[in-house]
Amino acid sequence: MSAKAKTPAVPAYADTQLRGKVLRRIRSRPTTRGAAILLGVMVLLALLAPVIAPQNPHDLASLSVMDNRLPPGEAGMTGVTYWLGTDSQGRDMLSAILYGLRTSLMVGLSATLGALFIGISAGLLAAQFGGAVDAVIMRVVDFMLGFPSILIALVLLASIGRGVDKVILAIVLVQWAQYARLMRASALVERRKEYIEAALNFGLPTRYIMIAHLLPNSVGSVLVVASISVASAITLEATLSFLGVGVPVTQPSLGLLIANGFEFLLSGEYWIAVFPGIALVLLIVSLNLVGDRLRRSFNVRS
Amino acid sequence: MSDALLEVRGLRTVFHALDGAWPAVDGVDFNVARGEVLGLVGESGSGKSVTGFSLVRLIDPPGEIVSGTISFDGEDLLGASEERLRALRGDRIAMIFQDPLMTLNPVLSIGEQMSEAILEHRACSRAEALAKAAEALARVGISSPEARLRQFPHEFSGGMRQRVAIATALLNAPDLIIADEPTTALDVTIQSQILFEVQKLSRETGTAVLWITHDLAVVAELADRVAVMYAGRIVEIGPVDQVLDAPRHPYTIGLLKSSATMVAPGERLHQIDGVAPRIDARPSGCPFRPRCLRVQPICADEDPAATGQGGHSFRCHNPVPAGDAA
Amino acid sequence: MTAYVLQRLIQSVLVLLAVSVVVFFAVYGIGDPIELLVSPQVSAAEREALIRRLGLDLPVWQQYFVFMGNALKGDLGRSFVHGVPAIELILARLPATFELVLLAMTFAIFTGVPLGLFAGLDPESRPSRIIMAGTVLGYSLPSFWKGMMLILLFAVVLGWLPTAGRGETVTVLGISTSLLTLDGLRHLVLPALNLAIPNMALMIRLVAAGTTETMTQDYVKYARAKGVRPRRIVGRHVLRNILIPVVTVVGIEFGSLVAFSTITETVFAWPGMGKLLIDSVYQLDRPVVVAYVLLATLLFVTVNFLVDILYAALDPRVKLTGEMA
Numbered sequence: 036m037s038a039k040a041k042t043p044a045v046p047a048y049a050d051t052q053l054r055g056k057v058l059r060r061i062r063s064r065p066t067t068r069g070a071a072i073l074l075g076v077m078v079l080l081a082l083l084a085p086v087i088a089p090q091n092p093h094d095l096a097s098l099s100v101m102d103n104r105l106p107p108g109e110a111g112m113t114g115v116t117y118w119l120g121t122d123s124q125g126r127d128m129l130s131a132i133l134y135g136l137r138t139s140l141m142v143g144l145s146a147t148l149g150a151l152f153i154g155i156s157a158g159l160l161a162a163q164f165g166g167a168v169d170a171v172i173m174r175v176v177d178f179m180l181g182f183p184s185i186l187i188a189l190v191l192l193a194s195i196g197r198g199v200d201k202v203i204l205a206i207v208l209v210q211w212a213q214y215a216r217l218m219r220a221s222a223l224v225e226r227r228k229e230y231i232e233a234a235l236n237f238g239l240p241t242r243y244i245m246i247a248h249l250l251p252n253s254v255g256s257v258l259v260v261a262s263i264s265v266a267s268a269i270t271l272e273a274t275l276s277f278l279g280v281g282v283p284v285t286q287p288s289l290g291l292l293i294a295n296g297f298e299f300l301l302s303g304e305y306w307i308a309v310f311p312g313i314a315l316v317l318l319i320v321s322l323n324l325v326g327d328r329l330r331r332s333f334n335v336r337s
Numbered sequence: 338m339s340d341a342l343l344e345v346r347g348l349r350t351v352f353h354a355l356d357g358a359w360p361a362v363d364g365v366d367f368n369v370a371r372g373e374v375l376g377l378v379g380e381s382g383s384g385k386s387v388t389g390f391s392l393v394r395l396i397d398p399p400g401e402i403v404s405g406t407i408s409f410d411g412e413d414l415l416g417a418s419e420e421r422l423r424a425l426r427g428d429r430i431a432m433i434f435q436d437p438l439m440t441l442n443p444v445l446s447i448g449e450q451m452s453e454a455i456l457e458h459r460a461c462s463r464a465e466a467l468a469k470a471a472e473a474l475a476r477v478g479i480s481s482p483e484a485r486l487r488q489f490p491h492e493f494s495g496g497m498r499q500r501v502a503i504a505t506a507l508l509n510a511p512d513l514i515i516a517d518e519p520t521t522a523l524d525v526t527i528q529s530q531i532l533f534e535v536q537k538l539s540r541e542t543g544t545a546v547l548w549i550t551h552d553l554a555v556v557a558e559l560a561d562r563v564a565v566m567y568a569g570r571i572v573e574i575g576p577v578d579q580v581l582d583a584p585r586h587p588y589t590i591g592l593l594k595s596s597a598t599m600v601a602p603g604e605r606l607h608q609i610d611g612v613a614p615r616i617d618a619r620p621s622g623c624p625f626r627p628r629c630l631r632v633q634p635i636c637a638d639e640d641p642a643a644t645g646q647g648g649h650s651f652r653c654h655n656p657v658p659a660g661d662a663a
Numbered sequence: 664m665t666a667y668v669l670q671r672l673i674q675s676v677l678v679l680l681a682v683s684v685v686v687f688f689a690v691y692g693i694g695d696p697i698e699l700l701v702s703p704q705v706s707a708a709e710r711e712a713l714i715r716r717l718g719l720d721l722p723v724w725q726q727y728f729v730f731m732g733n734a735l736k737g738d739l740g741r742s743f744v745h746g747v748p749a750i751e752l753i754l755a756r757l758p759a760t761f762e763l764v765l766l767a768m769t770f771a772i773f774t775g776v777p778l779g780l781f782a783g784l785d786p787e788s789r790p791s792r793i794i795m796a797g798t799v800l801g802y803s804l805p806s807f808w809k810g811m812m813l814i815l816l817f818a819v820v821l822g823w824l825p826t827a828g829r830g831e832t833v834t835v836l837g838i839s840t841s842l843l844t845l846d847g848l849r850h851l852v853l854p855a856l857n858l859a860i861p862n863m864a865l866m867i868r869l870v871a872a873g874t875t876e877t878m879t880q881d882y883v884k885y886a887r888a889k890g891v892r893p894r895r896i897v898g899r900h901v902l903r904n905i906l907i908p909v910v911t912v913v914g915i916e917f918g919s920l921v922a923f924s925t926i927t928e929t930v931f932a933w934p935g936m937g938k939l940l941i942d943s944v945y946q947l948d949r950p951v952v953v954a955y956v957l958l959a960t961l962l963f964v965t966v967n968f969l970v971d972i973l974y975a976a977l978d979p980r981v982k983l984t985g986e987m988a
Binding site: 178181182183185186189190191192193194266267270273274277278279280290293294297300301303305308309312315316319320323324327 | 678681686689799800803804805806807808811812814815818819826918919922923925926929930940941943944945947952956959960963
């Protein structure tokens with residue numbers, strides 16, 4: 036890069052279209068800044084839901100059944116305008132969506148964190164100790180990854196019942212294995228480096244080396260992949276809740292809101308299912324775009 | 338010169354990058370007569386392979402041929418339609434690639450890959466095409482060719498695969514074969530066998546050959562004429578005995594002195610100082626000037642034009658005097 | 664070859680055993696099915712009798728051995744709810760799921776491969792980039808949401824297709840199918856499409872990436888230098904190479920299609936195995952859940968095995984040996 040001629044050798048191009056094409060390929064794509072902003076706004080809305088929501092949708096006393104299934108923009112008995120309409124219990128959809136967003140994000144993030152913790156630990160142990168430890172951990176990982184995630188989660192929830200904590204547990208169980216495999220792979224690469232060997236020869240305790248050297252230097256790619264997996268955790272939660280084995284009706288996530296609105300979709304009362312659905316889609320797509328961007332800029336292959 | 342099979346004038350092929358379009362081939366002129374073997378010599382990055390691929394317009398983005406003319410048997414190739422070019426490729430102009438391990442499709446049988454070179458150009462039955470392919474394999478010294486046709490590339494050694502490529506090139510009795518360093522990836526004994534065979538076949542069939550190589554020894558053994566490329570230009574061209582015995586361009590001399598097989602035993606092997614300039618960092622004037630032992634002030638200002646007589650020409654402001662062999 | 668097949672068979676049996684243990688013990692915690700089956704008015708004696716008849720009084724591990732013993736005889740237990748053998752219940756629903764999965768896979772291949780080729784041959788063009796952006800939506804959006812949107816568009820707004828259920832079926836060779844009646848097909852199109860979308864997306868991405876990569880290979884350039892027509896280069900040289908990963912993925916995805924049909928069947932009220940699984944989960948019908956998972960595992964294992972064999976047939980470089988994992 037140092038020795039560059041002062042001027043390009045050929046100032047005129049026979050085919051400017053070709054040149055444009057080539058340039059487009061080299062330059063980065065239009066950024067995902069929009070997605071990042073959208074994601075930030077959604078997270079903020081979810082955090083502030085109790086403050087900004089017109090209504091507390093979990094508080095049945097504040098609902099007016101007379102206002103049930105009002106179309107968007109309609110005013111209720113008390114004169115409040117329901118900008119996104121109401122559901123069959125007269126619940127303000129806007130408030131329900133804000134709280135649902137909160138539940139969805141909470142479940143998705145906690146499940147990802149839990150899966151990360153288990154996956155990173157398991158991967159690190161497998162890489163550090165090798166042998167039988169590695170074999171056992173990796174066989175379990177292979178076994179888990181051999182089955183469709185939805186099936187594992189369904190069977191687990193079938194046995195432990197529904198609830199926010201149980202959904203989180205199910206998602207953790209489904210997702211930890213991929214992190215374990217990734218962590219093991221990158222820790223194995225790191226372990227062969229000289230500074231780790233030097234530390235081992237130095238007689239430093241294994242636990243110290245694992246936590247102080249191996250972990251921080253190999254965890255990067257796992258975290259990048261986790262940024263996309265938040266989206267799949269949220270999708271899985273929404274699916275389980277839609278199937279009726281996820282979060283309880285007292286704390287509806289976006290998925291459950293959509294499920295509740297499904298029966299009214301056919302009779303034309305689209306807003307009960309469609310608005311929470313749009314929120315869910317925006318959340319998942321923006322998470323995917325931001326995560327994909329991260330993955331590309333850190334050059335991680337998933 | 339009018340009886341030339343191939344006539345190349347002012348050929349310029351650039352590669353587009355963020356900061357401009359950089360010429361890999363920068364105004365190249367040469368001819369190839371019928372039945373002649375022309376050696377095209379240069380270091381890697383000199384543009385010799387790009388020249389070879391430009392001749393049949395197999396240049397993909399970000400590369401682009403921007404100017405010049407290529408006339409093959411009187412036909413303008415740069416203006417020809419893509420379909421017309423396709424009809425010429427493999428039929429009248431065949432190519433042999435550098436790496437025999439990469440040029441055969443791993444999942445198609447040798448028979449299919451050879452016969453398609455016939456079937457895509459003329460109407461004949463699959464059986465006839467396969468019979469011709471077997472005949473061509475036998476010609477390049479492959480035993481039990483019928484059985485070999487049913488095999489896949491991974492069942493062939495590197496040398497065998499290159500024989501397959503040569504046999505494929507011969508299938509349609511082309512007027513010109515462009516061989517892009519076909520022996521570089523092979524070991525020395527197989528190399529000379531293949532050289533010998535190509536030379537024999539070229540004599541027998543009257544096929545002209547453009548042999549691209551970095552190895553002057555190969556050229557000395559095989560070629561009628563030689564063109565030396567440096568930084569996208571031909572710096573010296575002429576009959577092989579004239580260029581190799583009485584080189585005029587300092588770069589040619591450097592190449593000769595650095596070639597193990599061209600230097601008399603016991604004599605010191607030289608190296609040209611410095612490295613060939615990157616495509617995007619070529620110096621002004623004569624591109625060889627930073628490495629040249631005979632450099633003059635004018636070399637920085639002006640790119641020398643081709644001079645010389647009797648079919649031996651060179652591009653140098655301060656050439657080695659004729660007869661003053663290095 | 665024989666050694667390889669044998670090794671794979673042993674592996675498959677081990678996987679099935681592991682699954683049976685895990686699933687049986689996981690589902691054992693499902694709660695007390697007796698509460699669900701017996702009305703509160705029933706006498707204690709009758710309750711006891713029922714518990715004994717269902718084998719629920721034995722310790723878990725003993726229940727497992729009884730279960731495995733019966734399973735080896737082809738008996739996977741009786742449904743608590745329907746009182747018929749679980750396997751019969753599932754097999755009765757199998758054709759509905761199977762035709763759904765089959766049609767979905769067909770959709771995925773016949774749209775995914777051409778679109779992927781198109782996008783891979785000229786990845787910078789606008790249509791290619793639109794296709795690739797579409798694939799991101801295709802596999803990231805939740806399946807139930809896509810299903811609802813299909814219903815909203817094609818059934819509610821346009822009114823072209825029915826919203827739910829299985830249409831008219833005919834019985835061919837003892838198997839009921841809706842592929843042969845117009846009404847059946849009309850009911851089948853939307854659920855099959857919905858099930859196909861993530862796989863279409865996957866197929867497009869796979870084929871596009873493979874095409875782009877293959878097109879830059881020396882052997883493609885060499886084929887062009889031989890004067891091979893573009894149509895043949897793409898149709899033979901490129902496609903033949905891409906076929907290998909495509910077949911592999913089709914095999915792997917077959918399993919996930921069966922699993923994901925659970926969601927699609929729920930959205931479209933399609934009376935297949937997936938719907939049965941969800942209903943059984945609701946009703947704590949333990950034998951059916953266990954039988955479903957075992958059958959699904961058997962299916963995955965068999966399909967993977969077949970894919971490995973097909974893979975070897977497609978790629979001349981692969982030889983099946985006992986060493987292959």
